[in-house]
Amino acid sequence: MATIGYAELPVPGGGDAPQWPGALAALATAIDEHLVQHAANQADRDSLYADAPLHTVVTADDSTVWIKTSSTENLWGTVYEPPGPWKPITLADGVMSVGGETAEYRIVGKRAYMRGRVGRVDENPWHGTGTVIAPTPLEARPAQRATWAGGQSMTGDPVTGVCRIECGTSIVWHSQDGASGGIWVDISGNYWLD
Numbered sequence: 001m002a003t004i005g006y007a008e009l010p011v012p013g014g015g016d017a018p019q020w021p022g023a024l025a026a027l028a029t030a031i032d033e034h035l036v037q038h039a040a041n042q043a044d045r046d047s048l049y050a051d052a053p054l055h056t057v058v059t060a061d062d063s064t065v066w067i068k069t070s071s072t073e074n075l076w077g078t079v080y081e082p083p084g085p086w087k088p089i090t091l092a093d094g095v096m097s098v099g100g101e102t103a104e105y106r107i108v109g110k111r112a113y114m115r116g117r118v119g120r121v122d123e124n125p126w127h128g129t130g131t132v133i134a135p136t137p138l139e140a141r142p143a144q145r146a147t148w149a150g151g152q153s154m155t156g157d158p159v160t161g162v163c164r165i166e167c168g169t170s171i172v173w174h175s176q177d178g179a180s181g182g183i184w185v186d187i188s189g190n191y192w193l194d
Helices: 016-034 042-049
Strands: 002-004 009-011 034-041 057-060 065-068 074-080 096-097 103-107 111-115 119-120 133-137 146-152 161-167 170-174 184-186 188-194
Touching: 009 016, 016 065, 034 042, 042 057, 042 065, 146 188
Parallel strands: 034 057
Antiparallel strands: 002 009, 057 065, 065 074, 096 119, 103 111, 111 188, 119 184, 133 170, 146 161, 146 184, 161 170
């Protein structure tokens, strides 16, 4: 029987006429591994396609897309995963969200994203360095300490509009903020988890 295309799909010819049911079954079997398969979620994918051939593509109801990366094990690579929901960060005592910008985080793949603006509950300026903003949520804790530049209110002398946010087991503010300190800190940033 002849084949066609990159998938080498079997194409029955005139001499295959007596075996048409078998030829159609061979064609359906060959096409099956090249189709995008469907599952409700990862558990459903693992239950339905654990034995699928290498390079099988499966999509989930939430639009996640996986590709099978092993011909012998149930191993998958994630091609696309929708962003997780934003979740609130439980702030340290004496710290609150300010300016209508809630302190939140979300996980997308192997990255954690933070956003929000925080200040002191007593509304006094932040001074010095090493102030704990919040304990880092467990699922957002990086394997190694992460740092990024954060914004802060530009008060003080000299005026300093940028601070360093450090994330390990806690989210910590560091700044050389001048004599008057900073009224608020923007924690927006992202980092690798692994």
